[in-house]
Amino acid sequence: MGSAADSRVEKSITRAAEALFAAQRSSGSWPNRRPTSVMGTAGALTALHLADRERSHDLVDRGVQWLLGAQNADGGWGGSVGTATQVVPTVIAATALRMAAPHRTGESVRRALALVESHGGVEALPDPGMTHVTSVFLALAELRDMRDLRRVPLEVFLLPPRLWRRRLSFSVPLLVALAFIQRRHSRPKGLPGMLDRPAGRAGLRALQQVEIAETRRGGYGGDNWLASAVCVGLSRAEEAPSRATLDVVDYLRSNVHADGSWHLIQGLDLIGSAYVTRGLAEAGYADDPRLVRARTWLRGCQQDEASPVFDAPAGGWSWEGPRGWPNLLDTAVVLSALTTGGVEEPDEQLRHGLRWLESRQDRKGSWGTFVPDTAFPNDGPCPYATAQCVDVLAENGTRRHDPRIRRAVNWLLSRQRTDGTYEALWYRGLTPGTAMALVALSRVGLADHPVAGRARDALVRAQLDDGSWGPGRTGGLGDDPSTGTVEETAWALRALLASGMPADDPRVRRAADWIASAQRPDGLWQPSPVHMYIRDLTYYVDGLIVHGLALKALGSYRAALAGAASEGREVS
Structure with missing residues (x-):
């Protein structure tokens, strides 16, 4: 029998989808309204x-x-x-x-x-x-x-x-x-x-x-x-x-804006739209014509020219669109959104993008953000980016024993901190890195590996009393370890579910209920400064990514509930 919390989640998904589709442009993209900087x-x-x-x-x-x-x-x-x-x-x-x-x-x-x-x-x-x-x-x-x-x-x-x-x-x-x-x-x-x-x-x-x-x-x-x-x-x-x-x-x-301010980064519609597209697909709208239009728009933003500064071939994506700086992490997120299109949609861009992503892997098996094998500390290698790349490649059929996946997994296994957590170069704190690493390890069949177990335990320990997650104790100016955010809670919830934690576990249910209860009257969620502009020193707010992450987590939770019910396990 479903609980009141589960009913709230169902309504939350429907309200968010209605609000997002109402804001969608005719091109298929979404406007990314971010606070000025x-x-x-x-x-x-x-x-x-x-x-x-x-x-x-x-x-x-x-x-x-x-x-x-x-x-x-x-x-x-x-x-x-x-x-x-x-x-x-x-x-x-x-x-x-x-x-x-x-x-x-x-x-x-x-x-x-x-x-x-x-x-x-x-x-x-x-x-x-x-x-x-x-x-x-x-x-x-x-x-x-x-x-x-x-x-x-x-x-x-x-x-x-x-x-x-x-x-x-x-x-x-x-x-x-x-x-x-x-x-x-x-x-x-x-x-x-x-x-x-x-x-x-x-x-x-x-x-x-x-x-x-x-x-x-x-x-x-x-x-x-x-x-x-x-x-x-x-x-x-x-x-x-x-x-x-x-x-x-x-x-x-x-x-310049009318109030005399400027944004930090102007062109984040693409990456935000990719998160929203994947989130809506996880929430049950993968075949909706409006989401088909979104994926078509994302395909049209694939870069068709090489980048001499980054020595990158054509085939990746930038946060700005068909032009701009080709970015490994953003490319992986777009490919994740395109993966939900199914066999009935053109997949030339998907295959080309996957080959591009594979070609940008570091020699040691990791991925950074712009330049493979870079020595620049704010680029790579990054546990979060590596896990995101492993997740999308494995989801698209690259086997666990493929040399590229094997090297990446071995690198991830070696990069876990002593407390079970993982770092992320582009998101604050340890919650996103730990969550994404757990998702990737689970994707390739290693949910029962001791390293995955330590990552899962670290996430469980970090859950706040109200069911949410925040950055944890980073010691950095501007971080509040006592306050949860929708983004960090969504990352953690999806990871726990991916690792096999049942949907009726009280910790999982409290997290899903917290995300649903954090929804605004307009059907969307308040973004938080969790996105890293300068590593550990400056954060920014993204207005779209929060919605995609929330829907992906709630959609995963609903699917897990349905799976438990179909197996005959009581969900109460």
Whole structure:
């Protein structure tokens, strides 16, 4: 006999599906309405103030007012309005205010810098790269001496790309920008000084290679903060044509919102739509014509050109659409959505995408995000990404003993932390990494392996009293281990079910009931800042992914209930 909680889940699925289909575009995609960003806004203010001051004065003034209104009571800023304070967005916001409006923002800046110092300053950041980035922006605001900072060597771009691609990965635009900013204040001496002019031209060529594949001119990865940093760098590079700087300025000006703010990343409709498509399919709508249209749209976004910067062939997907930066994790999510199409739908793009994903596996068996075998710490290898790739390849017929799956599984088995958890590079805390690893191990028939058992036990221990999951105790500024989120609860619930935990287990039922009870009156769920922008340092909110994750978890729960009932086991 079904319980009231199960009835609530059934109604929750129906309401969410109705709300999502009502919001679907005629193309088959969904609009991804995300909160505007502190980093995006602060970056745009800095860039427009330094590179387009006269023409963009009104935009800068409105942005200053927005940032002042977004400041938290403790003096800091989080990734978006109302989110917990983190050091990196606080530094970027404070330096933007000091540069753009020093006379009317002095007290706000003072409070922000005092908060940063109370946490050990930027030197205490766990990522040396972000210590350098924030120090450069402090120097731009005349709060540090640029000459005291470690120099970013532009001359590395005089080497063949194969020698720097794996070390720099997706950081190429930012590193070129930082090098140009620093160079304006302090010219290198000795051999680097002799190579300075050709190195500057080589840096510009690297930027041009990145921009070849952009969705829009001047938009680097659709990322307003990154585009802003590039804009500042270009405005300080004498080799750069003025048109290059103006392209970024025009891009930023076109993206501003009526309230004076900017998004962090503009083009996340594709990845969000992929999550929603898979979630609706898990919830019982796989054959619905509206979902068929969504999969058709996703197929049409497959990239048909190679990416020279990432040395990637055609066949992957980017978060932006048919153009942009080919991304291994996003490709795996899109392929997961296409997998639900069945044999009656064209599968050329699915097969091509699976081959592309296989070709991007690291030598050790793992997957990262952009460049295989990269040494760049914010790219890969990643337990979550590896597990996601194993899951979609195995779901599409790659056997457990296939060398690619075997190497990936062996890598996952070796990467478990002593407490049974797994990390994730692109989501906060340990819940998503642990959950996705458990799903992958279960997919290939290893749900009873001791490693899978430890991961399952770790998830069970981390469940909060109300039935939800949060990030756990990370020790990071901005994480609240006592509060659950829909995203993290959905990841954990699906993993426990995939590993064989019965649907009538009280822990499973409480999780499903919590997700259903968290549903808003409009039928959808409130997104939380669980998505990693800068590893362990800055989070952002995604408006669509939460719905896909929630529906996938609730759909899995409903299927497990039905399976238990069909086997004759009482569900009460």
